[in-house]
Amino acid sequence: MVIFLVIPWFIGMIIEKYQAKSLIRTSKRSPHHIHLNIYQGCFHNCCYCDGKSDEYFMHDDYSNKIRAKINAPELLEEYLINKGFLPINREKTNTLLDFVPQSKRKKMASDNPRFIINIFGNICDVYQPAEAELEITRDVLQVAYDYGFPVRILTKNTLVLRDIDLIKKINQDTFARVAFTVTLSNPQDQLIFEPNASSTSERLLALKKFREEGISAGGYITPVIPWIGDTETNLVELFQQLKDAKAEFVITGGLTLKPGRNKEDFLKIIDEHYPDLLVLYNELYRNNSIYGQPDMEIWDKYKLQNPIKLGYQMSKEYGLNFFEPRYIPEGTLRTNLEMATILSRIAFLMGEIYEESWQKAYEIREAAIELENNPSDISLKKFEEILTLPYEKHVFRHIIEMLQTGKSSYLRKKEDNSQLFLKKDDFFSKNSSTLR
Numbered sequence: 376m377v378i379f380l381v382i383p384w385f386i387g388m389i390i391e392k393y394q395a396k397s398l399i400r401t402s403k404r405s406p407h408h409i410h411l412n413i414y415q416g417c418f419h420n421c422c423y424c425d426g427k428s429d430e431y432f433m434h435d436d437y438s439n440k441i442r443a444k445i446n447a448p449e450l451l452e453e454y455l456i457n458k459g460f461l462p463i464n465r466e467k468t469n470t471l472l473d474f475v476p477q478s479k480r481k482k483m484a485s486d487n488p489r490f491i492i493n494i495f496g497n498i499c500d501v502y503q504p505a506e507a508e509l510e511i512t513r514d515v516l517q518v519a520y521d522y523g524f525p526v527r528i529l530t531k532n533t534l535v536l537r538d539i540d541l542i543k544k545i546n547q548d549t550f551a552r553v554a555f556t557v558t559l560s561n562p563q564d565q566l567i568f569e570p571n572a573s574s575t576s577e578r579l580l581a582l583k584k585f586r587e588e589g590i591s592a593g594g595y596i597t598p599v600i601p602w603i604g605d606t607e608t609n610l611v612e613l614f615q616q617l618k619d620a621k622a623e624f625v626i627t628g629g630l631t632l633k634p635g636r637n638k639e640d641f642l643k644i645i646d647e648h649y650p651d652l653l654v655l656y657n658e659l660y661r662n663n664s665i666y667g668q669p670d671m672e673i674w675d676k677y678k679l680q681n682p683i684k685l686g687y688q689m690s691k692e693y694g695l696n697f698f699e700p701r702y703i704p705e706g707t708l709r710t711n712l713e714m715a716t717i718l719s720r721i722a723f724l725m726g727e728i729y730e731e732s733w734q735k736a737y738e739i740r741e742a743a744i745e746l747e748n749n750p751s752d753i754s755l756k757k758f759e760e761i762l763t764l765p766y767e768k769h770v771f772r773h774i775i776e777m778l779q780t781g782k783s784s785y786l787r788k789k790e791d792n793s794q795l796f797l798k799k800d801d802f803f804s805k806n807s808s809t810l811r
């Protein structure tokens with residue numbers, strides 16, 4: 376049965392509660408993670424939101440009608456039970472588990488490797504205003520804690536602070552990470568692009584609070600909006616503020632505008648608030664790429680910087696980690712996962728940053744995925760056995776070196792490379808100051 380409920384203090388928001396059939400998304404590319412989609416629609420209403428694009432089949436009124444999976448905690452629990460896990464941290468279960476001392480419960484857990492529960496589905500914020508009333512995300516966190524699972528959270532709303540008690544408990548038991556997306560430091564710009572999210576300064580304060588509580592937390596500067604978010608003022612301020620908040624990492628990404636609602640909503644806001652830029656965005660995204668990518672010919676014409684490369688270089692300058700440090704869940708093959716992580720970083724540097732070889736970077740990334748999924752411990756394999764793994768020749772060089780030394784000289788050399796930096800004058804968008 377569907378129940379409609381209007382919450383008066385968020386004018387225009389309509390909540391539709393429903394019993395969902397599915398909640399969990401898994402991927403072979405990251406087998407030690409699951410993602411949850413608790414809500415459909417997002418009241419934060421960021422005008423660049425990718426969730427509005429047609430590929431996600433969201434309902435028409437994405438920004439006002441919030442469809443809430445009220446049975447999300449039960450669906451997660453069912454999923455964990457089906458995988459053989461027990462509520463080892465739950466005080467009362469009314470089962471024989473209640474007679475097992477806490478210290479012995481962990482041993483009773485399934486032999487299946489654990490995974491990280493990502494309390495976000497990437498396209499609808501789990502701490503958007505509806506959550507204040509519904510507390511579904513909180514109940515989902517409780518299930519994660521009860522079953523002894525690590526979590527990752529990504530949000531633009533400081534409502535996440537409400538659950539800091541539970542997040543701390545999860546962190547003490549296994550691991551918790553809270554990441555905040557921040558895109559614009561100027562409050563007026565931020566309000567235009569993300570009208571119903573917490574302000575950037577509030578998010579940064581919340582990030583700081585999590586760090587002070589000993590919880591892993593970092594920032595995603597995504598998207599870096601051309602001509603508005605890629606300016607020196609904006610990026611320097613965000614990097615500095617993230618550093619001040621003791622962010623553990625910062626990651627940047629570009630703006631994609633997929634044909635349809637995603638692109639239309641963005642251009643409407645540009646037309647309304649930055650009319651001089653409209654012609655530029657129309658030109659930059661004229662190709663209508665199904666992935667929302669800009670036209671690179673126009674990108675080069677305006678000398679725009681690659682936001683990932685730019686972010687990587689700035690992260691070096693600010694002494695911030697560009698990679699999320701990896702948490703390896705209990706029961707997984709540690710060596711395989713550590714080596715897969717290093718391979719992914721090598722692929723990232725080789726492909727995205729140094730642009731040495733896209734093909735080799737792709738092959739290294741594929742090897743990393745294979746290693747993540749490989750059920751046998753690579754550190755126990757004989758040399759001849761390792762050579763039968765389905766990797767390209769050049770990948771073995773990295774694997775053998777890591778097995779022999781525990782390190783990658785390629786990674787060390789590239790990470791230390793001070794020659795990488797572009798001249799500071801080339802860093803930032805030049806057009807914004809003259810156009811706005």
Ligand code: SF4
Pocket residue numbers: 417418419420421423424425426497498499500531572
């Ligand atoms: S917070 Fe995220 S999901 Fe929500 S509208 Fe903004 S970009 Fe979309």
